[in-house]
Amino acid sequence: MASGTGAGGGPAALRRSERSPRPRPCHRGPYRGAPARGGAGRAMGGFAVLLSVLSVLPLLPQAARGAAVCGRCPGPPRNGSIVSRFCESRRDTESEGRCCRERGSAPGRLLGLDLSNCSLHDVPPELAEATTAIVLDLAENPLTTLPSGSFLGFTHLQLLAVPLALECPGGSDAWQEVTVDGSSWLCQGQRNPCNVSTELAWPCPENSVCASDGPGLTQCLCDSPFHGYKCLREGTFPVLLFSGILGTATISLSLLLWGTQRRKAKTP
Structure with missing residues (x-):
């Protein structure tokens, strides 16, 4: 008798079990919706990080983006090169790879870059990091061409060495003096x-x-x-107008991405 009507088991417990069945493992309700919210959240988070990175990059000092070009060739500036002579003549510089920087800031402004004898067949894209250079050495390289556009922004450049097979960027009229130094041209005094x-x-x-x-x-x-x-x-x-348009476009694009990702995740 007691075993059929007890509080811990029997028909009463059986009826409660029938009224509240255990959820199935492959439920199509909230278990399917959770990944959709997570995917949209991850998409929104990634988009926000991308916007943050893009907004910060222009604020980085240009000198801080010169680490790649300084390590383009192994070792320090070569002894006797125009870059080593220039850096040794100044007391406010310190060496970093093939570069010398202005001492006193972190990192200092790139002043000299020695890429001589680096087996360069083309101007490396990292050269765009050295627009603050005053002295640049590209001698003793099998360079086939020297596009003038490669020196866009090099307004501080005053001494440049290039192989004799080429000519100074911008032509001889772009420099106050062009002389021969061994196996290279010396382009001096940018006009x-x-x-x-x-x-x-x-x-x-x-x-x-x-x-x-x-x-x-x-x-x-x-x-x-x-x-x-x-x-x-x-x-x-119009700073305010520009900021308003940029903010509206950013928010609209974010909502569009969020809605698109959510709709795709809900589709069976």
Whole structure:
């Protein structure tokens, strides 16, 4: 008798078990929805991280992005090279690989770069990290070409060594003096192409001035308070409007990605 009607078992316990069956392992309810929320969250998180990285990159000092080019060739600057002589003549420099930097900041501004005898057949893309260089040595390399665009932004460059098979970037008119030093050309004293008497091939538009952008290269900078395409807009740059448009576009794209990922995850 007691075994059929007891509180811990019997028909009463059996009826409770029938009314509340155990959930199936492959349930299609909340167990399927959880991954969808997680996937959308991960997509949103990754997109937010990407936006953060893109917003921070322009704020990094250019000197901090020169580590790759300094290690392009093994060892320090070669003894007797124009870079080693330049760095030794200054007391405010310190060596880092094939570079010498300005001492006193972390990291210091890149002043000299020695890429001589590095078996370079083309100008390495890492060269764009050395736009602050004053002295650059590319001698004793089997370089086949030396595009002038490779020196875009090298406005501080005053001494450059290139193989004799090539010519100084921008031509001899872009330098105050071009001489032969052993098996290389020495391009010395970069000229400002905006100060030459010859007419520029692409003159700057109205409300702008010409500025040097590297050996034989120029750029047009808008006079204040003009800005925009061909410097046709007058007044201060609309920072608030630009920030509002950028923020709205970012939020809209984030919501679009979130909705797309959620809808795909819910599709059986």
